Amino acid sequence: MDFRVLGPVEAHRGGLRIPLSGSKVHTVLAALLLARGRVVSDSRLNFLLWGWEPPATSGAQIYTYMSRLRKLLGEEVRIERRPPGYLLQAPDSTVDLLEFERLDRLGRAALARGHHQEAGALLAEALGHWRGSALANVTEHLAEAELPQLEEARMHALESRIEADLALGRHEQLTAELTGLVARFPLREKLRAQLMTAFYRSGRQSDALQSYYEGRALLADQLGIDPGEALGSTYAAVLEGTRGPGPGGATRLVPEQDAGGGAPDTLPPDVDGFVGRDAEARTLRAQLAESAAGRGPRQVLVTGMAGVGKTALAVHVAHAAAGDFPDGRLFAELSGADGRPRRPREVLAGILRDLGEHLGEAGGAAPASGAAADRREREELVRLCRARTAGRRLLVVLDGAAEGRLLDPLLAGLPDAVVLITGRARLTQVTGARTTALAPLGDAAAFDLLAATAGRARLLAEPDAADDLIGYCGGLPLALRITGSRLTARPFWPVARLAQRMAVPQNRLRELSFGGLDMAAALLPSLYALPAPARAVLARLAGIGAEPFPAHRAAGRLGTTEATAEQWLEQLVDGALLDLCGVDLRGRPLYRFHELVLLFAATQPAPPRDQPRSAAAR
Template identity: 45%
Template sequence: MEFRVLGPVSAWQDDGEVPLDGAKQRTVLAALLLARGRTVPDTRLCELLWGERPPATFAAQLYNYVSRLRKYLGDGVEIVRQWSGYLIRIGAGRLDLDEFERLAGLGRRALRTGEHREAARLLHAALALWRGTTLANVTDQLVEAEAHRMTELRMAVLEHRIDADLLLGRQVELVLELTDLVTTYPLHERVRSQLMTALARCDRQADALAVYHEGRRVLAEELGVDPGPALVEAYQAVLAGTPVPAVEAPEVTDRGRRPVHPAMLPPAADDFCGRAEELRRLTGLLAGPASAAPPTALLTGMAGIGKTALALRAAHLCRPDFPDGQLYADLGGTRGNAPDPHDVLGWFLRSLGNSEAQIPTRLDERERLYRSQLAGRRVLVLLDNAADDAQVRPLLPGDPSCRVLLTCRGRLSELPGVTRMEVGILGPVQALALFAAIVGPQRVSAEPAAARRIVQMCGRLSIGIRVAAARLIARPHWSLGYLAQRLAHERFRLDELRLGTLDVRARIEGSYQALGEDSQVALRRLALLRTAEHPIGATARVLGVSRRVGEEVAETLVDARLLEVAGSDGGRRQRHRFHNLVRVFAREKADRADRRIMAGGREGGARPAVGVRHREDIAALGTVGW
């Protein structure tokens, strides 16, 4: 299959053009192709299709456009749903934009190395791929978003092609073309300087000087500026009788470039406490000898438990073991703004010393360059808050001397060769030590009982302890006992555990929003039981579904780290329990659901549970024999 965007958007097979329905479907295809292997979010596609006023049914319409594209393009092309968006994989297919950039790159290289005839051939071939007005049959929104970039892309290659033709002595043929270009782009100084050079080589110095003075006038009237260096240089060359085109300097190879040692790690927390055993294991893995594959360590656990703090502590302790640098990226996790691996590779390649011109546009090409530049080097790659396996896989180096450290709420079970370390809540002594390190040991020793109550009501969760301590620092007139009284009210506890960007509720909310509706309903209803611990069968009872369905829903809550595995019933059935702050959060959600029901709304997408529709019925359920 061949895809074309350098002109009207179309798809072609051996037997002719693939029929597409209209401008909107072509817009979806063009947007996915122009993303070059990156995910295009639904919001972006919606904007390109309908602008600022999408219809109420935009999600269904977008799904319909994608479904029909899949049907028309066949099995050789994949349109994949990923991270609230879509990406296209064309497999063995060809995109004319890719071929254009390949030919243009070869042509520029030939021009830099003095192979002028070969450069002209390649650059002419690249420009021949443009077939009329770019994106001529898509929505106005896509044209507005992409047309300028595409025009600039073509103009850059056109300038190089004209340079090659001038070096080959083709100035007579170029005068008419350049005159038309200057008329179309009167403020384009590079093209104007090329016209001056062509005219002067045709022994038309007076016309060349007139072109300069006209350009000077237009720039002054339109922009209020004087001519730039390129135009002034061409003017002086005409006066001196030696006009030459400005050609790029000879290419500098990587062998002449000094290696760059990135140091992207954020600072580690000075008040880090505890986790001695986890640190010992983690630093031993990171600093160990090279193996057959780059060792990867994954820290996994519930939101706010301290995975990032532990990872940064270990990474900083091991910095001497990675003299070639440390790369870091926050991958967004469940916040809904997870960056595409294409963009993350761009950050890494720039940090490794590559200029924008040296960084490929395709994801697979960026992967190859990234792994090539890490080959033979000792680099630590820290990927924080990973969203899923697909986001992480392109960011893994291939050299066994490198190390990868991941943090994620999930277990990333599809990644091979990963050492997984579960990060649990702090022990009572560790939690109190962290609280004292932030608040100050004097305040803790003055009110030890209140300090212990605060730490306990924070569930010994790292983020909760940090927020509570930060509030005491912000309010030095508060006693620890006063804060403990405020936290004792469960209804307001999560309000108390919020200060600036530190927000326990927001951390749990990210995991909650990633659930399906049935799982959200189950979490709310389980939180209403009189005990924080319950057998796995409780999920089926509170939802009013079969045991098998209930167990599947319960497992999704465990995977999301909103329930913990507390043990088993006689070795046969799992028992689950809530972390106390998650239970408080889920009860808040249950209260809001009750208010919606009382206002005439509905609780959610789960099937109604016979006999347990009200919170009193759920709370009254026993937990024996489930």
């Protein structure tokens, strides 16, 4: 028997839900389960069912509810009358709350030992037992008595999991999640401090400071207090670029050498167990060495669809190239957590701060008073960047370029630096840049990457299931890392169990979300970058299949001409949501969707039949 209280109260036998009707029956079952093997008194049951005014027949009604539960739950569950109340005994059953608490304890212990990857996996699995608001179908009396402590336990586990992820260098993936959490829980100071840390490590100092100012104002207005130690110390650390507070020690906000005045290094940590891109890594490493020696273009570009591993490759190569750039290595995100491009002056201001430039309070992030003022401010930041980087052997990684025109002021400010750029599409504005286009991994490399996370012996013990998982991930490193993390967090699962869950196409993207990594979320910026009519095209083509197809086949689905369909398909190619994979016998281009893109497209709302219009009609 499987009991669940971390969501609607439910009982399952053999994977099938047992039908329980009415909030009173659910309340009685929840009260017995929450007692954890102790007797629940009649007076306690009276209060949880009816509050301070139970009916005269309350004893008889409770007896009826108990009898109904005994009949529904069967012999493997014993509900006994133990004066002054009732006791539930189910030694061979599981309760999601007890499993959550066990995993939470193990995760916190691993975190205290500094085993961050183990802690993150355990805490993520613990949080996976939650299916929404706990006790969702019980009386208000039980919810008011038990829900606050359950929600607090959930929040503590969530904060601990985020702490582990921050220690693993996952600040970029955390910014969107933390932004949403702080919006929902604006007075939780630890969450706000974690958001500030994630912003700062992502080169977004102005956003970190803005979050602090908003939190300070809320605490003053609503509670009449100042920020506590965690939030105040994190604020000081952001300002000083030194260390910030953390449980059991200090949380590093910037690299060690920066605090001591050495060459700046704001690269994220290298990916653990980096595998699968040896040839591309060697090529990029050689290109950076040539650029550093003045024998090649100053810009190097890495392109590919979402989840293909552009950032991981760029960071790995940048770490390997440390010896070629003794004056420092900087990292700047060009897109925000919502996938929208950041303003060039905001990026320039962040680079200048990393180089030790003391800017004004706005630092280029606040809106200017007009277009002319905005242009002047940007030009001044470009001038400062040129002055601070002149003659220095410096590597700058610009991650997530979405629009080539937004790169112009950045590259103008970094003429002497070597710039490694990642983006979903080829950027024609980066004149002369050598481009490495990443394709999904082959099966052998995908196996190596999955084995690096989940364990080679475990995969070799179930080769067919391992092959299925690799196929479902479609060669995307992000999907493979999520899959491997799921297996690591469930050491007693057969590999075939996860393969069976991912075999259902409608479930696959849901399974590819774990521990702060989410395949569908990674594809969202590519979707948002498209004009609305092109998004409609993507939704219409969700059922076209993963085999190569010509434009005239798409035209039939879209109800338009072949020429118009080809215009829309080219927009999807430019947006890295569709591949050109060859030509047919008549020399016409063939297109192919990645299967995960098709599953993602199927989740998008279908447009009206008279959409989209042709590109010429827009």
